[in-house]
Amino acid sequence: MADGSIGLWTVPLAVLGGAIRVSTPFLFVSLGECITERSGRINLGLEGTLVMGAMSAYGISYLTGSPWLGVLAAGITGALLGALHAGICSLPRVNDVAVGIALMLFGTGLAFYLGKPLIEPTAPRLPAIDFGWWSDIPQVRAALRVNVLFLIGVALAPILYWAFRTTRWGLLIRTAGESSDAARAMGHSVLLIRLRATMVGGFLAGIGGSFLSLFYPGSWNEGLSSGQGITAVALVIFARWDPLLCLWASLAFGGAAALGPALQSVGVTSGYHLFNAAPYILTLAIMIITCSPKRTLTGAPAELSITR
Amino acid sequence: MTAEAADSTEAVGSVAPAADPGFLQRHGGAIEYVLIPGAALAGALGVFGIFVAMFGKNPLDLYFYMYYGAFGTWFSWQNTLTRAAPLILTALCTALPAQLGMVIIGGEGALLIGALSATSAALVLQGMPPLIVQIAMVIAGVIGGGLWVMHSGALRQYRGVNETISSLLLVYIALAVLNHLVEGAMRDPASLNKPSTREIGAANMIGSIPGTDVHWGLVFGLIAAIAAYILIYHTVFGFAARVAGGNIRAAKIVGLNVSKLILTICFLAGGAAGLAGMVEVAAVQGRTNANLAAGYGFTGILVAFLARQNPLAIIPVAILLGGISASGGLLQRRLGLPDASVLVLQGIIFVFVLASDALYGRIRFLKGKS
Numbered sequence: 108m109a110d111g112s113i114g115l116w117t118v119p120l121a122v123l124g125g126a127i128r129v130s131t132p133f134l135f136v137s138l139g140e141c142i143t144e145r146s147g148r149i150n151l152g153l154e155g156t157l158v159m160g161a162m163s164a165y166g167i168s169y170l171t172g173s174p175w176l177g178v179l180a181a182g183i184t185g186a187l188l189g190a191l192h193a194g195i196c197s198l199p200r201v202n203d204v205a206v207g208i209a210l211m212l213f214g215t216g217l218a219f220y221l222g223k224p225l226i227e228p229t230a231p232r233l234p235a236i237d238f239g240w241w242s243d244i245p246q247v248r249a250a251l252r253v254n255v256l257f258l259i260g261v262a263l264a265p266i267l268y269w270a271f272r273t274t275r276w277g278l279l280i281r282t283a284g285e286s287s288d289a290a291r292a293m294g295h296s297v298l299l300i301r302l303r304a305t306m307v308g309g310f311l312a313g314i315g316g317s318f319l320s321l322f323y324p325g326s327w328n329e330g331l332s333s334g335q336g337i338t339a340v341a342l343v344i345f346a347r348w349d350p351l352l353c354l355w356a357s358l359a360f361g362g363a364a365a366l367g368p369a370l371q372s373v374g375v376t377s378g379y380h381l382f383n384a385a386p387y388i389l390t391l392a393i394m395i396i397t398c399s400p401k402r403t404l405t406g407a408p409a410e411l412s413i414t415r
Numbered sequence: 416m417t418a419e420a421a422d423s424t425e426a427v428g429s430v431a432p433a434a435d436p437g438f439l440q441r442h443g444g445a446i447e448y449v450l451i452p453g454a455a456l457a458g459a460l461g462v463f464g465i466f467v468a469m470f471g472k473n474p475l476d477l478y479f480y481m482y483y484g485a486f487g488t489w490f491s492w493q494n495t496l497t498r499a500a501p502l503i504l505t506a507l508c509t510a511l512p513a514q515l516g517m518v519i520i521g522g523e524g525a526l527l528i529g530a531l532s533a534t535s536a537a538l539v540l541q542g543m544p545p546l547i548v549q550i551a552m553v554i555a556g557v558i559g560g561g562l563w564v565m566h567s568g569a570l571r572q573y574r575g576v577n578e579t580i581s582s583l584l585l586v587y588i589a590l591a592v593l594n595h596l597v598e599g600a601m602r603d604p605a606s607l608n609k610p611s612t613r614e615i616g617a618a619n620m621i622g623s624i625p626g627t628d629v630h631w632g633l634v635f636g637l638i639a640a641i642a643a644y645i646l647i648y649h650t651v652f653g654f655a656a657r658v659a660g661g662n663i664r665a666a667k668i669v670g671l672n673v674s675k676l677i678l679t680i681c682f683l684a685g686g687a688a689g690l691a692g693m694v695e696v697a698a699v700q701g702r703t704n705a706n707l708a709a710g711y712g713f714t715g716i717l718v719a720f721l722a723r724q725n726p727l728a729i730i731p732v733a734i735l736l737g738g739i740s741a742s743g744g745l746l747q748r749r750l751g752l753p754d755a756s757v758l759v760l761q762g763i764i765f766v767f768v769l770a771s772d773a774l775y776g777r778i779r780f781l782k783g784k785s
Contacts, residue, residue: 212762216758220753381595394580400575
């Protein structure tokens with residue numbers, strides 16, 4: 108131990124660090140999608156939103172020199188894409204799942220198009236807080252370099268949990284999601300509630316994207332997101348639309364996603380690609396275990412098309 | 416039947432629609448199915464023109480090069496048709512389950528697994544007569560792709576797992592499996608920069624349709640689309656599938672075996688996409704590597720929605736979108752647009768097509784009461 112070599116302990120440490128680092132985009136997308144789905148609509152387009160958020164954050168950070176402006180730009184981009192989704196879905200007889208697929212393709216395409224000139228330059232990145240100062244071991248310090256966005260996300264989960272239960276807005280969103288008739292009878296426009304919920308969801312997903320390009324991995328390229336957005340949407344389903352469970356599930360996912368690189372760093376290279384697919388396999392496995400053909404899921408908003 | 420057909424063509428030919436008050440009542444629905452997607456497409460092209468103009472390019476140049484690169488010359492026609500072939504097959508992967516009301520978007524995964532299975536079959540059967548190897552590749556590709564998508568159907572039916580999400584997750588898993596095998600057990604040691612499997616051998620390639628550079632995969636696609644059309648609209652099985660898609664409870668009450676319907680349809684859907692993978696290996700790449708994940712599976716989703724999930728309509732729509740992707744290279748060279756511009760245009764078309772769903776039955780003059 109004295110020489111700083113910690114051998115196989117690198118793997119659990121890297122997984123812990125990964126749980127903190129890699130989970131942040133999952134966390135933001137799933138919290139955003141949680142809000143949208145609670146209002147009775149599903150937005151599968153958050154994969155596209157995530158990539159657009161990553162691109163615009165990187166671009167704005169590069170142009171202005173301020174990564175926090177980049178984060179804001181990513182959120183606004185996400186909210187605009189959310190507004191587009193909600194706008195099209197409010198037309199009669201338009202299927203929200205299909206619109207989500209369309210926006211997934213549109214968002215990724217647009218991000219690749221606009222992001223072409225951003226592959227070369229280096230943009231200022233988000234700062235990290237060093238929680239590992241007490242340790243002499245470099246791996247521990249690396250694992251505990253925590254980004255502020257992660258802390259915001261962790262704080263957001265209980266706030267949302269509380270807001271859904273007690274605030275007026277939380278109740279309105281849940282009413283729209285459980286019974287649009289009831290919301291209408293109370294004199295509220297369901298379409299407007301869902302528009303706002305989808306925009307907020309897009310805002311958070313965009314911020315999740317900014318984390319990808321501005322902190323970890325910390326650059327913009329076309330392979331930046333490979334399904335984190337859609338995995339996070341699936342994650343909401345088995346988190347039972349509960350923001351606190353979204354937090355735990357995101358941490359588990361981050362850990363799973365860090366497994367491949369962690370094993371590679373200690374020399375286990377066979378099966379690298381399979382370990383990289385761990386989050387998708389985990390999602391599928393958890394969905395198989397927790398879903399049931401007999402009943403709708405507990406906690407599912409009744410208006411949600413995807414639970415039927 | 417023939418007399419009636421002749422009669423109606425005569426009516427179209429000799430009487431102007433406006434002079435025949437019954438014309439729109441009889442054909443308004445069919446016209447709607449052409450007019451609305453056509454208008455959506457035109458709208459999308461318009462928006463894309465504005466988008467490109469914002470980057471200082473002339474939209475008229477854009478339209479010209481798009482037309483020229485897609486349908487302007489015999490060379491570009493062949494390029495277009497070569498790209499249309501896998502699109503027809505991957506579109507079927509979305510369109511067939513759609514008859515049952517399922518949204519499957521995993522065509523890309525089935526294509527990759529189909530390609531991998533077909534390549535394995537060819538490598539195992541090295542030295543056999545080419546025809547046998549090719550038939551084995553088709554069978555392996557169809558079974559590989561079919562079983563891959565059947566998972567999504569089975570999970571939906573037996574576990575209640577949403578098929579849209581599971582099929583997309585399976586795309587990423589398929590890509591990981593492909594990369595794992597191509598860089599590991601199936602790697603050709605000679606492929607240094609781009610890990611690939613060994614080649615299936617020149618003799619086993621399926622070659623081109625005589626007189627063209629378009630490979631036989633196009634014929635596979637046409638046959639599959641026509642067969643799918645007959646299956647869905649002219650067989651008892653297809654009728655049962657459409658009943659189950661319309662009302663699942665009614666289907667159960669009349670005693671239809673819904674599980675069997677779902678599994679069979681998903682198998683056929685995945686089989687079509689798996690065949691696309693086999694075609695890409697046996698007619699284009701000659702081996703399996705990461706190049707196969709070229710996005711045909713995702714464009715196929717758009718083709719299916721634009722064709723309103725009708726297997727016959729998929730053929731012209733696939734040619735149209737094949738043309739758009741064929742013109743991408745020319746747009747890059749002549750206008751300096753990034754290669755992602757094709758993706759942007761596809762996304763805009765998709766959004767317009769879905770939004771245009773709201774228009775059906777709402778265009779007053781098509782109802783024949785002006």
